[in-house]
Amino acid sequence: MSGKLLSISNLTVSFDGFKAINNLNFTMNEGELRVVIGPNGAGKTTFMDCITGKTKPTEGIVTFKGKDLRPYAEHDIARMGIGRKFQTPRVFLKLTPRENLELSCIRQKNVFGSLFGQTTQPERRTVGGLLETIGLDHKADMPAELLSHGEKQRLEIGMLVAQSPDLLLVDEPVAGLTDEETEKVGDLLLALAESHSIIVIEHDMEFVRQIAKQVTVLHQGSVLFEGNMDQVQSDPQVIEVYLGKQED
Numbered sequence: 001m002s003g004k005l006l007s008i009s010n011l012t013v014s015f016d017g018f019k020a021i022n023n024l025n026f027t028m029n030e031g032e033l034r035v036v037i038g039p040n041g042a043g044k045t046t047f048m049d050c051i052t053g054k055t056k057p058t059e060g061i062v063t064f065k066g067k068d069l070r071p072y073a074e075h076d077i078a079r080m081g082i083g084r085k086f087q088t089p090r091v092f093l094k095l096t097p098r099e100n101l102e103l104s105c106i107r108q109k110n111v112f113g114s115l116f117g118q119t120t121q122p123e124r125r126t127v128g129g130l131l132e133t134i135g136l137d138h139k140a141d142m143p144a145e146l147l148s149h150g151e152k153q154r155l156e157i158g159m160l161v162a163q164s165p166d167l168l169l170v171d172e173p174v175a176g177l178t179d180e181e182t183e184k185v186g187d188l189l190l191a192l193a194e195s196h197s198i199i200v201i202e203h204d205m206e207f208v209r210q211i212a213k214q215v216t217v218l219h220q221g222s223v224l225f226e227g228n229m230d231q232v233q234s235d236p237q238v239i240e241v242y243l244g245k246q247e248d
């Protein structure tokens with residue numbers, strides 16, 4: 001056992017001969033918040049798809065908590081404790097934030113509860129705590145369709161946390177958000193990182209600077225560079241393939 005939460009060795013994904021992921025190696029410790037950046041087409045989404053089992057590697061191994069994920073389907077991997085938040089929020093708009101969170105808690109704990117629509121007292125407390133954590137306690141009982149885009153993003157992050165995954169995968173959480181909303185999502189992820197392992201894919205460098213400790217830079221399907229924010233920002237290769245273009 002490596003002792004790593006996630007370990008990826010020699011991962012290659014070919015689409016009709018084109019290598020979207022090319023001999024990629026990556027490891028992550030439990031409790032880490034890792035930000036993955038890279039230019040368009042670098043392979044970031046495919047990288048996440050391989051972790052969740054949506055895409056199967058052409059070559060290489062993804063190991064989660066010491067277990068080789070190759071034989072498992074996407075839903076098995078979700079059950080093992082890998083939760084994913086996609087770029088666009090997928091909350092139930094007619095339900096309130098409280099109801100959305102209750103549903104996520106129930107789904108996690110017990111199928112019958114959701115059939116009969118009942119929440120138990122401890123679950124209510126969890127939902128109350130989550131509403132505070134995501135900063136929506138004052139909007140807990142209004143229809144989610146009335147929330148701003150940023151509030152919906154925070155609600156969906158809360159719904160993901162309600163399912164108690166061991167690893168949270170968060171794909172571009174601040175795309176299309178205002179600066180103020182972006183900062184709030186950043187604060188939320190930093191708060192969650194105190195008790196969760198999280199991988200965030202993001203393009204917004206202001207946001208990456210706010211949350212990042214360890215950054216992995218992907219380029220052409222491989223890891224180009226790994227380091228802290230200062231190291232990433234001063235690496236000539238990263239500037240050449242990614243940061244330089246961003247400044248333009």
Ligand SMILES: Nc1ncnc2c1ncn2[C@@H]1O[C@H](COP(=O)(O)OP(=O)(O)OP(=O)(O)O)[C@@H](O)[C@H]1O
Binds near residue numbers: 038040041043045047
């Ligand atoms: N199903 C597929 N079939 C063929 N090519 C694919 C497929 N999925 C991804 N690709 C290609 O693989 C490369 C990596 O794509 P991917 O979406 O993983 O990159 P990305 O870093 O997430 O990009 P972006 O920042 O634009 O979202 C791209 O060139 C893309 O066109």
